[in-house]
Amino acid sequence: MKRLIIALVALSIFACKQEPKVDYAVITGKIENSKAKKAIVKNAEFNAEIAINEDGTFADTLRIPENGFYTMSIGREFTPIHLGFNDILNISLDANKFDETINYTGEGAIENNYLAAKTLSNVKATANEAELYSLGEDDFKSKISEIKTANETLLNGLTNADETFISSEKQNLVYDNYALLNKYEQGHAYFTKQKDFKVSENFIPTELKDMVFDDSKAYKSSSSYKDIAFSKVLTGVFENLGDDISSVTTDDLKDVSDIKIPALKNDVIDYLSSFLVSPSNENMESVYNFFINHSTNEDTKEKLTKTFEKNKNLIKGKPSPQFVNYENHKGGELSLTDLKGKYVYVDVWATWCGPCIREIPSLKEVEKKFHSENIEFVSTSIDQAKDHSKWVSMVKDKDLGGVQLMADNDWSSKFVKDYGIQGIPRFILIDPNGNIVSADAPRPSDPKLVELLEKELKMQP
Template structure:
């Protein structure tokens, strides 16, 4: 009897033991014609990098936080992908014909082959953006309705597909249509050269016009919902900021605090911090603290801190970083120290930079206006050494004035690094004592530059 009781207890223990929850998916495959070393899989709150072997094969077990939509990136190409617990996907593609060749087999292949077909179908129709968005309103509405109908037909043709995926994707198709509708006004005006174009009353459906962006799940599931939400949030924020971003305060950024979706808030902070956590903003530290407090992403906070640390020594009044012995187009070389006693307006540019070249006529006018004042205009090219002759020729052909210098190591020049320059043109104003007036000064085409120079040089307008 005792043995029977023990046996029954043992049996009940094994019978009642809960099954271990599967919280992973397996993804593997082979990529042709790619030099990429990693494939990246991510959504709003998950990111994983998968190593790609020399022969293009890869395999990994991913502990995903939830069944759902992700983005898979390989090099510059990316594609939507849906991964669920217990999925075991095998992916093949040719990187030279990414969307045309991507194919899935294995558990979870059905839904992902649909997503690949949808992406290819949409891409073909919208590849000529000028033609697509130049359509008149009625023709455009007909076109995007056909796109949605064709994708619905594909979706409805799936057999034995996950019901949660089908339900979410049906809503995503609505968001896809909304995104194209949302983009129409601005893009139609651009491509048809109708600067003041406005869509007619009723073109934007009330569901889109009145949409409140508070659905964190949709933000992860639909790239279209994500794009619309991001666009709407930025429009509201920029309406509050106005045109002058040189003195933005946390109070001006109240709309950021009001964003309901944490991932959207992080994305907005990522974007705004690139130019508001800047020495060009006199309230940089306060804005940095505000963004840090409002971010829920450790990656975003890390980037914020890195940006702030780079820029905190570039505020007004700090000693300027130096450039030393830069080649002078007039002969010899020149260092910033040689110009002590003068204001120095530095233009960081390159011969391949269209926006830089567009500033040249305005720069010439400013130089002419302040020709007799205590200021030196210095243009520093960050062209590569192999393009030196191109630089020499452009300076001569365009009759560029001021001091024309060439940086010693293009983007890796110490001066460029010290000023945390990541994009050009960039303009810097330094005072006669070698201290920073503005590490992100107005462009020559901006009337604010004249105001700044007149103020610093004590010139009566």
């Protein structure tokens, strides 16, 4: 008998081990009036693409890490979505009226139709931002309280909804309210044109003022919690960084080290690295290593490394990439080596670039100030060959000074690629020996340019 019992227990254990774990949700659906080729479902720790067929239909099995809140994006539109193990969810919508038409059927539909109704309600209630944020403090609080009450009514009216979903969403509605309160000061200042507007002392609830951002679950479940956390952390970081990011050190980034939520830390690093892992920062390498050591997101690390490898040869003192035989508006051709012995301030621009053209008056002023100094101002157009005559005319019509060149192959010019230029205007300062002073120098409209040039040219203040 004892042996039989042992055998039955062993068989039971074996059977349990063989039972497959359900870790997926099935999503099917059809989208009308869309040319999108894929839908993206993601949260802080998950990212999946679902192929959309030519007729707008789609179907996939997603191995999700947990029951919870995700975001589904189709083209430029997105919507919150809740997925659970064993969900078999069918979605229908018209891309021309995305929020108004999205509808769910099947297992998981109750929770998701609520989220769709909530999203549409919120969009309508906050559509007129100028009107909303121009309200006085009391009226604004009253308005967003109405929004919260309407959503609570929707939530409380659900039957047979997942209890964990209900509990999480009740807290999410609190975060939604906090997020609107958090945006009020900036929004009111902007729409009422009161640049120095500050909310009254008691406007922000104590709970929001004292909120500690250490809830990884809330960061995934609530876009509002995520927005507040990201905003609060960045505010603290920028207070440490100050206005000058040309010499940011790892000590200035101590607040990043203290972030408790891994996904939040990854998002902050991803954002900050876009401009701090830059040749304009003299401490680029140590900052890069700091970000690599603190990030747990492999995609972010890969992007960081690519950026660093591209920029590491563009720091101050490195030999500058060369441009060779660029067409000179005054006739002939010019290479960077022809200007050796002088500082060279390069303005990379194009005739179609509004921000570039807005810098022209300031550039003329800087040229005038330094006209007798050992510096050459070189404006390099990256217009396409078909716009050559437009470049010729604009240089003449706007009476552009300095040396006016046209790159040999617009965005694909070797000089442009070697400097990693992805947006213009871009300004570069090179010393008389052909070495980089700044691969991302201040704009002519920035007073820091005059300070930099006076320092390099050793001019008396």
